[in-house]
Amino acid sequence: MPGSLWGRWPVREGVVLHGAGDTPDGFRPKFRHVESRTGGVVAWAFPHARKQATPEDCLTYAGLAAARFKHSCWDAEQFSGLRGGIALGFSMGAITAMQLGHSLPPGSLSAVVCVAGCYSLMQAFGTAYAPHGTGSFDTLFIHGDSDVQIPESLARECSDGLRRAGHKVDFWSVPGAGHSWGELGLDRASPLSKRLIGWIENPDSRGRCL
Numbered sequence: 001m002p003g004s005l006w007g008r009w010p011v012r013e014g015v016v017l018h019g020a021g022d023t024p025d026g027f028r029p030k031f032r033h034v035e036s037r038t039g040g041v042v043a044w045a046f047p048h049a050r051k052q053a054t055p056e057d058c059l060t061y062a063g064l065a066a067a068r069f070k071h072s073c074w075d076a077e078q079f080s081g082l083r084g085g086i087a088l089g090f091s092m093g094a095i096t097a098m099q100l101g102h103s104l105p106p107g108s109l110s111a112v113v114c115v116a117g118c119y120s121l122m123q124a125f126g127t128a129y130a131p132h133g134t135g136s137f138d139t140l141f142i143h144g145d146s147d148v149q150i151p152e153s154l155a156r157e158c159s160d161g162l163r164r165a166g167h168k169v170d171f172w173s174v175p176g177a178g179h180s181w182g183e184l185g186l187d188r189a190s191p192l193s194k195r196l197i198g199w200i201e202n203p204d205s206r207g208r209c210l
Contacts, residue, residue, distance in 0.1 A: 007015065012110070014042040014086040014200075015079065017049075017093025019116075019181075020061065020071045024048055027090070030187045037197045042086060051075040060099070063094050063121035076103055086200065088113035090148065090181055095120065102133040110203070111138040113196070115145055115186070116155035116179050117174025129157050131165040138168040138206045140193070140199055144184060168207030170199065 006042075016035075018027035024046035028035070036162045050070045057073050058066035074096050079087075087109055089097035094117020101112045102119075121177050141159050143152045151172060159171045174192065178181040185192045198205060 003019035011087065012042050012084060013082060014038045014044045014088060015082070015097075016044055016046050017074065017087065017096050018046075019091030019093055020069075027130070027181075030181050033188055033193055034197060034200075038200045044046075047074060047078055050075045057181065059122055060120045061095060063124055065121075069149070076100060078129065079104060079108070082108045082119050084108075084110045086111045086113065088115070089117060091117055091179065101135060101137050101139070104135060106135045109135060109137045111140070111200075111206075113142070113200075114155065114158070115141045115142045115181070115184065116144065116149055116150055119158050121154075123154045123157060124151065129154075130162050131161050131167070136167065139170070140206070140209070141169070141171045142174065142184060142186070143172075144174045144179065146176055147179045149179040170206060170208065183186070 008180060016027065016031055018024060028046055035199065046062045051073050053071065053073050055066065058069040062069035064195055071092065079100055082104065084107060087097035087100050090096070092093045094114040097112045098117060099117045101109055120127060123129055130132050130195070139162050143155045145152050156171065170191065172195065174184050181187055186196060
């Protein structure tokens with residue numbers, strides 16, 4: 001799209017969405033290891049969350065603790081220029097990435113990377129996840145099995161639902177890791193960050209790991 005954030009890039013576009021209470025400038029150093037090794041295939045953008053959260057947004061991001069959610073979030077219109085892009089998010093950003101996968105027009109996203117997230121925190125209170133929309137995108141879930149803020153079971157529910165719907169899905173559980181990008185080992189050279197870089201660079205490797 002002329003004038004869009006991604007229109008000038010000759011490679012696949014990607015967006016990185018941070019967690020609640022963070023900022024693009026605050027999260028980018030944590031992502032730098034992955035960014036520096038995938039920059040040849042993905043042009044990463046770090047959009048600001050400027051939308052005032054609606055009551056529905058608060059339920060999505062905080063469940064029954066919605067009244068205490070005081071953070072800005074993203075508007076789907078910010079991503080209207082994506083064409084075959086990658087949405088990668090952590091925590092609140094991971095929930096947003098999942099929401100975008102279901103709400104953007106077909107072809108907008110080719111892949112979603114959901115790190116320590118799910119589709120909605122309302123899953124924890126009985127709202128079952130069911131894939132919807134017409135888009136098809138590969139999905140990678142990375143989740144610590146000791147995460148108490150967003151339990152791994154919520155991501156598992158999403159993974160199982162997407163797989164049944166015919167999506168390519170990978171799920172990487174990280175023993176002992178909590179709700180932390182650093183505890184997952186993604187902020188530095190590690191076996192998991194190496195796997196993530198490979199997943200981003202090589203679409204043919206996707207959908208092989210439960």
